[in-house]
Amino acid sequence: MKVTDRVGSGPGNRSGHRWLVVGVVAAAMVFSALGLLVAVVVPPFASADEAQHTAYALAVADGSLPVLDSPVRSRIPGMPGLPAGCRVSPRQFRVAVNAHADHLCGRRLRRPLTNFDVVYTANHPPLFYAVEAVPLRTGIALHHPLAGFRAARGINVALGVAALIATAALVRGVLPRQPAVAVGAAAITGVVGLFVFPSGQVYNDTIAVATITGLLAVTVAIARRGPGPRTLLALAVLGPAAAASRASGAVALMVVVPAVGVAVAAHTTGRLSRRTGRGLAVAGGLAALTFAATGWFYLRNVRQYGDPTAFGRIAAMLPIRGPRPSAQQVVRDPDFWWNVYRGLFGRVSLLTGYAEKMAVGFALVTGAGVLAAAVRVLTAWVLAARAPAPAPAPAPRQPGARLAGSVVWILLAAHCLLVVATLVGYAAAGGAAFTRYLLPMLPVLAFVVAVSWRALPLGRRGLPTVVLVAALTLLTLAMITRDLARRNPALAPLAPVDRLRTAWATEAPGPTDLVLSGLAGFALVGGLLLAVALWKLGAPSAAGDPLVAGGGDVGSGDVGGTPPRENMCEGPPDDVTGVGRQGPDRLDVSVGGGAAQVSADR
Helix, strand or coil, rough: CCHHHCCCCCHHHHHHHHHHHHHHHHHHHHHHHHHHHHHHHCCCCCCCHHHHHHHHHHHHHHHCCCCCEEEEEEEECCCCCCECCCCCHHHHHHHHCCCCCEEEEEEEECCCCCCHHEECCCCCCHHHHHHHHHHHHCCCCCCCCCHHHHHHHHHHHHHHHHHHHHHHHHHHHHHHHHHHHHHHHHHHHCCCCCCCHHHHCCCCHHHHHHHHHHHHHHHHHHHHHHCHHHHHHHHHHHHHHHHHHHHHHHHHHHHHHHHHHHHHHCCCCCHHHHHHHHHHHHHHHHHHHHHHHHHHHHHHHHHHHHHCHHHHHHHHHCCCCCCCCCCHHHHHHHHHHHHHHHHHHHHHCCCCCHHHHHHHHHHHHHHHHHHHHHHHHHHHHHHHHHHHCCCCCCCCCCCHHHHHHHHHHHHHHHHHHHHHHHHHHHCCCCCCHHHHHHHHHHHHHHHHHHHHHHHHCCCHHHHHHHHHHHHHHHHHHHHHHHHHHCCCHHHHCHHHHHHHHHHHHHHHHCCCHHHHHHHHHHHHHHHHHHHHHHHHHHHHHCCHHHHHHHHCCCCCCCCCCCCCHHHCCCCCCCCCHHHHHHHCCCCEEEECCCCEEEECCC
């Protein structure tokens, strides 16, 4: 009898998997309500860069790629820039900007031209803009350009849902025996202001988070279970997609490519030369495929601006005043990190009063959870060391299984270090310390927070996580209403709910109270489902469910070959029992032949 016949078809297994799916859907419901709220109530082009992102997408819709000197043209109501009928070449526009001209195309402009009138987002790769070009072009063709713009914002919300699914897949791969952590990480990601605000507007950050997180999730799956046809196909799609969404995706590939090579080699049997060759082949194939798909764009940046990201040219166009600190000064500056932390919840200048106290409280409780998890890990070490009788010998494992398991943690750590180094380097070069540059590592941060809050009292049943998600949702709503009042001072005297009602009625005429009540109810149902899912996943039967623990595409132990004998001891290729029980995907403490599983939710 197959192992799957014994453990993979019981009602408890199906129930655990179902609640995992329900939890992720619930997280997506809460996020969608917040994202759609931002998409409607925030006036078009009120945020910095949205006009430039939209101009880029419209250029792609017309069949061309803009450059850093291309002008922004007002083709949608409320969009800043030159009149829609004014067409000048990038070279002519650069001359006009340098001269601070206040007239062009025979028309007098309201103000002198500056570098904020150019498409300074043209240094980004075009994948996001190709996606957004469809609704924008359709809206203009149907003579409803503003409706097309709202649809473009809605598509970005859908991309945010994809990012939450990728977050759950990533965390599920890292800790497959704790599915509630995957649900919690997805829910936390979906209610943080840093993620909600750009997801509800025309920004390319959301697609970058989705593709990069998906790429990390596939890499973790290969490290855990070996390469299979579906994981290799996903790798071939997500690698180029990440590099084509934003430069941070290309940076992520710097750690993903070697991690994939090591993971494939670890899951390959035979001589060292054969294992090394397989690893190099897969890693080299990923790098070559990504370069073939996106290298032309980065080479274009090098030819036109001198570097792949055009950072030097943009820094010269949009200089930040003040002395430029060194990278060491930035790292050692507590004010820098305090501002970066506050930026996780929205605009820093608006995080005052009770909102700032909430942010401080989140940090304190998270720190307490980290300490609680550390104490439990150390306790497990001590208990394992004092165990009088050795545990039964584990089943045979593939020789490279331990190495492949280590790749997971090294991959996540290296990815986060690269993202932080990018932010520090940008600040040291004179750029503003935008917390938004940390978005590629937000799912990993949410994973850490989910683990720490699950280590608190009642954490196993998910109660602290539900409280955190609810508090973050309220804080994000507060930041939305404060941002509306900042943009429109007439809303400042109103209560937060009245600000939302007024802003919604202004931007989307119709039954305002009915629609807002529907959104609130949708989010509330999502919150209740999230609480139920976390409670159910906290049950011992769900936590130890092999289906929930592994699941998905379990590849073979060899590239395109038959699983080795060692892997067959863990079950057939489509089985997940070995991953959940014996694989290196749990925190094990082995002392003197004994093993103690460390779980943060015990």
